[in-house]
Amino acid sequence: MHWSAQHTDNAARFLSDLDRSGYDFFTGVPCSLLGALLERLSGDGRYYPAVREDAAIGMASGAYLAGRRPVVLMQNSGLGYSLNVLTSLNLIYKIPVLCLITYRGQGPDAPEHWVMGRSCEALLRDIGIRASVPAPDGLAQALQEATRSMKETGEPYALLIQRGIFGA
Amino acid sequence: MNARQALEALLPLLDDEPAVFATGYIARTAQAVRRRPQDFHMIGSMGMVSSLATGVALGRPGRKVIAVDGDGAVLMNLGALPTAGALRVSDLVHVCLDNESYESTGAQASYSAAVALESVAAASGYRSAVRVTDADSLRREFGRALTSEGPSFLLVKVSLDDGPAAPRIEAAPERITADFKAALR
Numbered sequence: 001m002h003w004s005a006q007h008t009d010n011a012a013r014f015l016s017d018l019d020r021s022g023y024d025f026f027t028g029v030p031c032s033l034l035g036a037l038l039e040r041l042s043g044d045g046r047y048y049p050a051v052r053e054d055a056a057i058g059m060a061s062g063a064y065l066a067g068r069r070p071v072v073l074m075q076n077s078g079l080g081y082s083l084n085v086l087t088s089l090n091l092i093y094k095i096p097v098l099c100l101i102t103y104r105g106q107g108p109d110a111p112e113h114w115v116m117g118r119s120c121e122a123l124l125r126d127i128g129i130r131a132s133v134p135a136p137d138g139l140a141q142a143l144q145e146a147t148r149s150m151k152e153t154g155e156p157y158a159l160l161i162q163r164g165i166f167g168a
Numbered sequence: 169m170n171a172r173q174a175l176e177a178l179l180p181l182l183d184d185e186p187a188v189f190a191t192g193y194i195a196r197t198a199q200a201v202r203r204r205p206q207d208f209h210m211i212g213s214m215g216m217v218s219s220l221a222t223g224v225a226l227g228r229p230g231r232k233v234i235a236v237d238g239d240g241a242v243l244m245n246l247g248a249l250p251t252a253g254a255l256r257v258s259d260l261v262h263v264c265l266d267n268e269s270y271e272s273t274g275a276q277a278s279y280s281a282a283v284a285l286e287s288v289a290a291a292s293g294y295r296s297a298v299r300v301t302d303a304d305s306l307r308r309e310f311g312r313a314l315t316s317e318g319p320s321f322l323l324v325k326v327s328l329d330d331g332p333a334a335p336r337i338e339a340a341p342e343r344i345t346a347d348f349k350a351a352l353r
Contacts, residue, residue, distance in 0.1 A: 025223075025226075025227055027223075048226060048251075048255060049251075050219070050247075050251060051247030051248075051250065051251055052247055054213075054215075054216070054219075054245075055216070055219040055245060055247055055248055055251065056219075057219075058213070058216040058218075058219025058220050058222075058223065058245075058248075059219045059220070059222050059223035059226070059251075060223060061216075061219075061220055061223060062188075062219065062220040062221060062222060062223020062224040062225075062226070062227060063223040063224070063226060063227035064223075064227075064349075065186075065208065065220075065223070065224055065227070065345065065348055065349050065352065066223070066224045066225075066226075066227030066228035066352055067227065067228060067349070067352065067353065068227040068228075070223075070227075084212075084213055084214075085213045085216055087212075088211070088212025088213045089210070089212060089213035089216060089220075092211075092212065092341040092342075093341040093342060093344065093345045094341070094342045094345055095345060154342075
């Protein structure tokens with residue numbers, strides 16, 4: 001699959017933002033909406049694929065304990081799998097991981113994304129995980145806010161990534 | 169050998185290596201045997217010990233990281249085995265205390281009586297995967313794993329413990345995180 005020049009540019013810019021903010025450990029489960037970002041990370045050899053989203057959060061949490069600043073990439077369909085690890089590990093042990101979660105089911109999408117599409121923001125809010133839905137030109141600022149929030153709370157933060165930013 | 173006896177054989181062999189203990193009786197019994205700042209006792213998130221230890225090992229290469237897992241937890245997060253195997257996580261020492269049951273919840277049977285989990289680990293790419301059934305072999309094989317390139321998988325067949333359950337994890341989860349993180353620095 002190929003990503004547009006726009007997707008690739010956005011990915012390069014956002015990865016520089018992540019680098020500047022000190023994020024240095026990347027794991028996750030792929031989504032086409034993160035295509036350009038994943039391609040770049042894998043190409044650099046600094047992405048550890050996980051088999052399921054909760055395991056990705058588990059690995060990222062271990063990396064945090066080892067002194068790293070982890071990022072988990074996933075589709076919002078994986079949020080369901082992740083609820084147990086988020087609620088009974090990250091939130092109570094105060095292990096912050098930055099979650100880049102694609103916002104499938106926002107607007108027209110395949111049926112399997114409808115329910116999570118309309119529920120994912122509320123689910124995150126209900127379990128007490130801060131989240132934002134940045135516009136393409138608001139990514140850097142959203143990342144700053146996420147970083148500030150994680151430092152203050154010691155808890156994960158979710159950036160919900162809309163279609164068209166890093167892939168379609 | 170029951171789980172407590174296995175932990176009593178295993179834990180004294182650790183120096184300052186970080187160790188992560190599976191939720192339930194494994195973490196509770198380990199805490200009763202010995203507690204160090206390098207010990208991460210899990211409450212909740214069953215199955216995540218292997219992923220967590222893999223992350224510690226990848227995040228800070230050069231020091232062995234021990235995951236003390238249970239058969240139910242390994243079965244719950246079976247995908248962690250090919251992950252550690254394919255990524256060749258050379259610092260991971262993955263111990264599975266296998267009592268063929270969910271002992272913490274009333275000893276309901278698990279599938280590990282029918283499935284040899286060390287064979288799953290071997291097929292998943294672990295550099296070594298062995299089964300032990302007595303304390304002497306456990307000490308020998310664990311000592312070997314600590315000084316060999318991993319990932320290593322050590323399946324320890326244990327009997328159910330008929331004594332009273334060990335006390336719940338005493339430290340607050342946040343304190344466990346802070347101590348463990350500081351000890352790894």
